[in-house]
Amino acid sequence: MILVRLLLQTVVLALGQIWANKTRAILTSLGIIIGVGSVTAVIASLTGLKQFVLEEFETFGAKTMFIDGQVPESMRNRISWRSVQLTIPEIRAIQEHAPAVERITPRYYNSYAIRNGELTKEGVLVMGIWPEWHEITDRHVILGRQFNRIDEEQMRYVCIVNDQAIEELNLDRDPVGDYLLIDDLRFLIVGVVETKQLSPMFGGGDVRSEVFTPLSTSMKMDSGLWIRDAFAQMADPKQADEAEEQIRFVLRKLRGLEPGQEDTFIIFATQQAIDQFNGLAAGMTAVAGGIVSISLLVGGIGIMNIMLVSVSERTREIGLRKAVGARPAIILMQFLVEAVTLCAVGGLIGLVIGQSLTLLLQNMPDTPLEHAEIPPWAIALAFAFSAAVGVIFGMFPAVKAARLDPIEALRHE
Amino acid sequence: MIRRAAKSPADAPAIEIRSLRKTYRMGVERVHALRGVDLTIQRNEFVAIMGPSGSGKSTLMNVLGCLDRPTAGAYRLNGRPVEKMGAGELASVRNVEIGFVFQTFELLPRASALKNVTLPLLYSRTGWLGARRAARRALERVGLGDRMHHRPNQLSGGQRQRVAVARALVTNPSILLADEPTGNLDSTTGEEIIALFNTLHEEGQTIVIVTHEEDVAGHAQRIVRLHDGRIRSDLPTPSDPIHRDWLERAAIKIKDMGAGSPSPALEAAS
Numbered sequence A: 001m002i003l004v005r006l007l008l009q010t011v012v013l014a015l016g017q018i019w020a021n022k023t024r025a026i027l028t029s030l031g032i033i034i035g036v037g038s039v040t041a042v043i044a045s046l047t048g049l050k051q052f053v054l055e056e057f058e059t060f061g062a063k064t065m066f067i068d069g070q071v072p073e074s075m076r077n078r079i080s081w082r083s084v085q086l087t088i089p090e091i092r093a094i095q096e097h098a099p100a101v102e103r104i105t106p107r108y109y110n111s112y113a114i115r116n117g118e119l120t121k122e123g124v125l126v127m128g129i130w131p132e133w134h135e136i137t138d139r140h141v142i143l144g145r146q147f148n149r150i151d152e153e154q155m156r157y158v159c160i161v162n163d164q165a166i167e168e169l170n171l172d173r174d175p176v177g178d179y180l181l182i183d184d185l186r187f188l189i190v191g192v193v194e195t196k197q198l199s200p201m202f203g204g205g206d207v208r209s210e211v212f213t214p215l216s217t218s219m220k221m222d223s224g225l226w227i228r229d230a231f232a233q234m235a236d237p238k239q240a241d242e243a244e245e246q247i248r249f250v251l252r253k254l255r256g257l258e259p260g261q262e263d264t265f266i267i268f269a270t271q272q273a274i275d276q277f278n279g280l281a282a283g284m285t286a287v288a289g290g291i292v293s294i295s296l297l298v299g300g301i302g303i304m305n306i307m308l309v310s311v312s313e314r315t316r317e318i319g320l321r322k323a324v325g326a327r328p329a330i331i332l333m334q335f336l337v338e339a340v341t342l343c344a345v346g347g348l349i350g351l352v353i354g355q356s357l358t359l360l361l362q363n364m365p366d367t368p369l370e371h372a373e374i375p376p377w378a379i380a381l382a383f384a385f386s387a388a389v390g391v392i393f394g395m396f397p398a399v400k401a402a403r404l405d406p407i408e409a410l411r412h413e
Numbered sequence B: 001m002i003r004r005a006a007k008s009p010a011d012a013p014a015i016e017i018r019s020l021r022k023t024y025r026m027g028v029e030r031v032h033a034l035r036g037v038d039l040t041i042q043r044n045e046f047v048a049i050m051g052p053s054g055s056g057k058s059t060l061m062n063v064l065g066c067l068d069r070p071t072a073g074a075y076r077l078n079g080r081p082v083e084k085m086g087a088g089e090l091a092s093v094r095n096v097e098i099g100f101v102f103q104t105f106e107l108l109p110r111a112s113a114l115k116n117v118t119l120p121l122l123y124s125r126t127g128w129l130g131a132r133r134a135a136r137r138a139l140e141r142v143g144l145g146d147r148m149h150h151r152p153n154q155l156s157g158g159q160r161q162r163v164a165v166a167r168a169l170v171t172n173p174s175i176l177l178a179d180e181p182t183g184n185l186d187s188t189t190g191e192e193i194i195a196l197f198n199t200l201h202e203e204g205q206t207i208v209i210v211t212h213e214e215d216v217a218g219h220a221q222r223i224v225r226l227h228d229g230r231i232r233s234d235l236p237t238p239s240d241p242i243h244r245d246w247l248e249r250a251a252i253k254i255k256d257m258g259a260g261s262p263s264p265a266l267e268a269a270s
Ligand SMILES: Nc1ncnc2c1ncn2[C@@H]1O[C@H](COP(=O)(O)OP(=O)(O)O)[C@@H](O)[C@H]1O
Pocket: B024, B025, B026, B031, B032, B033, B051, B052, B053, B054, B055, B056, B057, B058, B059, B060
């Protein structure tokens, strides 16, 4: 009780002392103000950048993996591009032997001229898919139906279109049951698929006309022997590493790769990219933290200096307080609280500056920083560090004050 | 924290010192400020300590006020041995048992009279409201009820010293110590302060005062004269030869001027 009251009184006293020497207090805590202000702004922009990148990743799907054949750098001249392409049996093997992979679809695509009556559109992307594709890419059929097993097995001339294709080819609002000519072959439209804006980072961009056919159909049209690439989905984003290992194991085995030989394929998981980016962001935060600790150190020395000045200026006052019954511990606390208050006020001003910088960053055009904000943990940390600086660098002057002999202090000029 | 209830046997003297020594060390040189002082002061006594400059009066007062530690000797305050107490315990003794008035007032310049008087209660168990009430009462007691919110630089010397007395009284100390409280005041204001001490003494306050002036000492019941760190004489005021001598000379002076008595002790002595 008495301690709480004393603490309150010392805080009030300290604030009064700081108010009485405003200019000096601000100059003294400049190191802390600048340190806290700059680091919170840096952390805010990192947070904004992270938010931006994560949102980009999420358009692709956190559970999604991308698999493609690739000639490793070291074998560039020895093996052909063809020999590393994924094949249907490989996809089937993954389906069977990689339990962390929930579903997978191969993709095959090419551009064709498409005709609806008199209207022809050149260079439309036609993509062959398995029905799993809808679930994996989260693009479901909104009208009509998906492809079924018979479509795939019999390589039927059926297709699914998107809204943009309906518009550009002047199709019926509900085109299910109508026909399209793809490369002069007659296709029955069985469904309409929703359009999802993919981030430019993943090859998205302007919405284009898209036409989908069963995988087997599109490969037959092109006499394709291998697929272009594959999308897989795991049950849980946490299984990214596991799924990758399993896929790698299956593919390496099928391709007869010896230990020590490089993969002839790539596996890209969103979650891993997110993890990598998070690691990078953490590293940058740590660097910013390192910079701020230097400025806090400089600030702390300033605080110590001013507190020593304060102790020597107020020696008589300390003597008097002791003479009327202040215990050494109370005097220690008074000066410690004063140092901590000084630092906390500095930290507060720093936060205000950091917040203003953040608002400025948010409104800066053409930067991905509209989500920049100071996270609560950074505010807490800034205060904790400022207070710690106050305690550490205020300790020596406070001990000095607490140890003063009352009589000698009262004799001080 | 020391409780007032547990402070002492009821009949112990307020102050009891035996063979008190204080030696200051200045490099290799040693200054013997007190060379073995024995002194007992009962409760409700009003004692004046006198002596030439450098005779050890302030040193003695600082030891009595628990502001300084003796080099050797025993000191019992209200029956409790002080010399073995730690810094924290001494601080609470100063807070609870002792009211100290300094020659140079020692007020906080930026704080109002009320704040200055409240200061000792910050370090006691008194609650905030109680502290304010006690401070008001102490200021009223010294006649400054209408100057509570004045700062020291807005007060006269005598008023400042009365604020200091109020601060010394605010904790209801068992002993009031004053080291040359009138030393920085002109004689009229000095007399005001001494009149205040008289009233306090009449109300039962134990008072020890250091002074150079015989007329100030004349208000005390007893005069202790120090010389070179030793007690030279310790007598009731009326039988102190130096004081009597001074009174006689003062009486002649007054007779010459045809004025009234300079001191209430004058009548008591004649
Ligand atoms: N802090 C000190 N250091 C050294 N000598 C001191 C100190 N304080 C007092 N003295 C010496 O002790 C003696 C007594 O001083 P003091 O008690 O102040 O005398 P008074 O108050 O009677 O004038 C003097 O000789 C003085 O010089």
